[in-house]
Amino acid sequence: MVKIRIGIIGMGRMGITHFSIINTHQQAEIVSVADTSKTTLDILKKFIPSIQIFKDFHELIDISKPDAIIVCTPSNLHYPVIKYAFKNGVHVFCEKPFTANKLEAQELANLYSNSSLVNQVGFANRYSDVFNTAKSIMDQGVIGDIIRFKSEMFSCSITKKTNGDGWRDKKENGGGAVFEMASHLIDLNNYLFGISNGVTGTILNSVYSKNVEDIVSTTLLYKNGLSGTMYVNWSDESYRKPMIIIEAFGDKGKIIADFYGYKVFLKEENKELKLRKGWSVFTLPNVNKPVPFYVRGNEFTRQLYHFVDMIGNKDVKSVCDFNDASKTQVIIDDIFVDAEQNKI
Amino acid sequence: MEKIDKIVFGDNQFFGINHMSQEKAQQLSEQFFDIKNIYRVYDIAIENGIEAIMLNSNQRASEICEYFKQNKSKYGDLNWYPSIPYPHKYANMVAEKGIFPAISEVLFSNNTAGGVLGMLAKGGTALISKDTIKMMQMLVDVEVKMFKGLKINTIFLQNVITDLLLGYGIKEIFEEYCEYIRKKYHVSPGLITLNLPYCLEKLKEWNIKDVVVCSSINKIGFTMSPSTLAYEEVILNNDSSVYQLMAMSTLASGAIPPKEAYDYINEQNIQSVVFGASSEKHIAETIELIKL
Numbered sequence: 001m002v003k004i005r006i007g008i009i010g011m012g013r014m015g016i017t018h019f020s021i022i023n024t025h026q027q028a029e030i031v032s033v034a035d036t037s038k039t040t041l042d043i044l045k046k047f048i049p050s051i052q053i054f055k056d057f058h059e060l061i062d063i064s065k066p067d068a069i070i071v072c073t074p075s076n077l078h079y080p081v082i083k084y085a086f087k088n089g090v091h092v093f094c095e096k097p098f099t100a101n102k103l104e105a106q107e108l109a110n111l112y113s114n115s116s117l118v119n120q121v122g123f124a125n126r127y128s129d130v131f132n133t134a135k136s137i138m139d140q141g142v143i144g145d146i147i148r149f150k151s152e153m154f155s156c157s158i159t160k161k162t163n164g165d166g167w168r169d170k171k172e173n174g175g176g177a178v179f180e181m182a183s184h185l186i187d188l189n190n191y192l193f194g195i196s197n198g199v200t201g202t203i204l205n206s207v208y209s210k211n212v213e214d215i216v217s218t219t220l221l222y223k224n225g226l227s228g229t230m231y232v233n234w235s236d237e238s239y240r241k242p243m244i245i246i247e248a249f250g251d252k253g254k255i256i257a258d259f260y261g262y263k264v265f266l267k268e269e270n271k272e273l274k275l276r277k278g279w280s281v282f283t284l285p286n287v288n289k290p291v292p293f294y295v296r297g298n299e300f301t302r303q304l305y306h307f308v309d310m311i312g313n314k315d316v317k318s319v320c321d322f323n324d325a326s327k328t329q330v331i332i333d334d335i336f337v338d339a340e341q342n343k344i
Numbered sequence: 345m346e347k348i349d350k351i352v353f354g355d356n357q358f359f360g361i362n363h364m365s366q367e368k369a370q371q372l373s374e375q376f377f378d379i380k381n382i383y384r385v386y387d388i389a390i391e392n393g394i395e396a397i398m399l400n401s402n403q404r405a406s407e408i409c410e411y412f413k414q415n416k417s418k419y420g421d422l423n424w425y426p427s428i429p430y431p432h433k434y435a436n437m438v439a440e441k442g443i444f445p446a447i448s449e450v451l452f453s454n455n456t457a458g459g460v461l462g463m464l465a466k467g468g469t470a471l472i473s474k475d476t477i478k479m480m481q482m483l484v485d486v487e488v489k490m491f492k493g494l495k496i497n498t499i500f501l502q503n504v505i506t507d508l509l510l511g512y513g514i515k516e517i518f519e520e521y522c523e524y525i526r527k528k529y530h531v532s533p534g535l536i537t538l539n540l541p542y543c544l545e546k547l548k549e550w551n552i553k554d555v556v557v558c559s560s561i562n563k564i565g566f567t568m569s570p571s572t573l574a575y576e577e578v579i580l581n582n583d584s585s586v587y588q589l590m591a592m593s594t595l596a597s598g599a600i601p602p603k604e605a606y607d608y609i610n611e612q613n614i615q616s617v618v619f620g621a622s623s624e625k626h627i628a629e630t631i632e633l634i635k636l
Binding site: 011013016017020040042043047048157168240260261284288292293294295301 | 359360365366369370432435436438439440441442443444472473476504507508509510511512513514516517538539542564565566567568569570571572596597598599600
C-alpha cells in the first residue's frame with residue numbers, strides 16, 4: 001500500500017493534536033514537520049528520527065515533497081503557505097479560521113476548486129455527531145420551515161487582562177473572538193441553515209483583551225426570510241469547556257442542540273422518526289458513534305481521517321472545502337464592517 | 345504487581361463534569377461549591393464500604409487531599425488512585441504560548457523566560473531526549489505532590505494526555521513514565537485511555553508490563569474507540585496478571601440503567617470499576633450491583 005505522505009506546518013495546540021490523530025491512520029505517514037521553535041523540532045526528531053524537520057515551510061514543501069500538508073500556523077500565514085502548496089501540487093488541510101480576509105479566501109478557493117487537489121478547512125463541528133443528527137432532522141422538515149434560530153458559543157479561553165503582545169490579541173494574526181471562536185459558529189450556522197446574506201446589529205466588546213474583542217453578538221439575515229442571532233463569549237468562566245448551543249424554531253416545532261445532545265419539541269408526533277408530540281430528549285451517548293482513534297473529540301478524528309480518505313479515493317465527497325470556508329470568511333469581514341458602523 | 349481495588353470511588357460528580365447535560369453539570373457544580381458537601385459524600389461512600397478513591401489533580405484536589413491527611417484517624421488507610429494532570433490547566437496556555445513555554449510556566453511559575461527552554465537548550469541536542477524525560481518527571485512530581493502522605497495504589501495518566509501521546513507512538517515516553525512511577529513512588533503506573541484496544545496493543549508491542557489500564561467500558565460503546573466489539577475481544581483475551589483493567593463510564597453518563605449496565609460489566613474480564621455518584625441511594629445501589 002502506498003502511503004499518503006504528510007507534512008505538518010505549525011506545532012501549536014492544533015498541530016500537536018493533528019499529529020497524534022493522523023499518525024494512527026493506516027494510509028498516512030507523517031514525513032515532515034515545520035515550526036519556528038527549534039526545541040519542538042529537536043525533540044520530535046530525537047524521538048521520531050524518520051521525520052524531517054524544517055524552520056521554513058518553503059523548505060518543508062521543496063525538500064520533503066509531501067503529498068499533503070496540514071497547516072496549523074497563525075491564520076495570517078495560511079495564505080502564503082497555501083499558495084506555495086498549490087504551486088507544488090500539494091493537497092491541503094488548513095486550520096480555521098481560513099485566512100485573514102475574504103479576498104485571500106476567495107482567491108485560494110478559486111485556485112483549488114479549479115484543480116483536482118483536495119482542500120479542507122478545520123471547521124470540526126461539521127463532523128459532530130450531535131450537530132449532524134440535528135441537521136438531518138431539520139433537513140427532513142421535522143420542525144417545519146425554520147423561521148428563527150439562536151446560536152451561542154462560550155468558553156473560558158481569555159480570563160485575564162492581556163498586555164496585547166500574544167498572537168491571540170492581534171486581529172492581523174487571526175486573534176480575537178470573531179476569528180478564533182465566532183468563525184466556528186458562523187461556519188456551523190452556514191452548514192445547518194445555509195449561507196447568510198448579511199449581518200446587522202453587530203456589537204463587539206472587550207472584557208480582558210487589549211486589542212481585540214472578547215464578546216461578539218450579531219444578527220444573521222437571509223434573503224428567504226430566515227434570520228438568526230449569534231452570541232459568542234470566550235471570557236465566560238462559568239463554562240469549564242467550550243460549548244455551542246443552537247436553537248432553531250420552525251412552524252412545526254423546535255430543536256435545541258449542544259455538545260451534550262439534542263432535544264426536539266414537536267406540535268404533532270413524527271411517526272417515521274419516532275419523535276413524540278412534545279419533547280423528545282437525546283443525550284450524547286444516544287448519538288455518539290465511535291471513531292477509529294480518539295483524541296480530544298470524535299469530530300477531530302473524523303475530519304482528518306476524511307481528509308486522508310478523500311486523497312485516497314476521489315469519490316469521497318468533501319464536507320468543508322475552501323469554498324465553504326471562504327463563505328464563512330465573507331461573513332467574518334461583514335461582522336467587522338457592521339460593528340464599525342454601529343459605534344456611537 | 346499490587347492488586348487494584350475492585351471498586352474505586354471517582355470524582356467527576358464533584359467538579360461539575362457530566363456528559364449528560366449542561367444543566368446537570370451546573371447543578372452538580374452548585375451542590376459541591378461548598379467543599380463540606382464533597383466530604384459528606386465521601387463519608388457516605390466510605391460508610392457504604394468504599395475503600396479506594398480516584399482523584400484528578402485539579403485545583404480543588406489539593407484541599408481534598410489535605411483534609412484526608414489531617415483526618416487520617418477518622419478515615420484509616422484508604423487506597424488512592426491519583427489521575428494526573430488536570431489537562432484544562434494546560435490547554436489554554438499551550439494555545440497561547442506553545443507547548444514548552446506552557447510547561448515552563450507550570451514548572452517555573454516565577455521564571456517564564458528561562459525555565460524549561462533554558463534547561464533543554466543547555467544540554468544541546470545530544471541530551472535533548474534525556475532532558476525531555478527529566479522534564480516529564482518534573483511535571484509528574486508537580487502533579488503528584490498534593491497526594492504525598494496518602495496511601496497511593498496507582499498513579500494514572502489522564503486520558504487526554506495518554507491518548508495524545510499514544511498517537512505519537514513513542515515507546516520511550518511510556519517506558520520512562522511507568523519506570524519513574526515505580527521507582528520514585530513505589531506504586532503501579534496507570535494509563536487512562538479512550539482507545540483501550542490500541543493502548544494494550546502498543547504496551548504489548550513495547551513490552552511494557554504491569555500497568556493498570558482504565559478505560560470507558562459500557563454496553564452501548566460510549567467513548568469506546570474503535571468499537572465495542574474490539575473492546576470485548578481484547579478484554580476477553582487480556583492477561584490480568586500483566587494488565588489489570590479498570591472500567592469507567594460504565595453507565596455511559598446515565599444512558600444505561602444501573603442493573604443492565606452492571607449485568608454487562610460483571611460478565612467481562614475486568615478487575616475493577618471506578619464510578620462516581622452523589623446520593624446514598626446511587627452509591628449503595630452501585631456497590632451492591634458490582635460483582636467482579
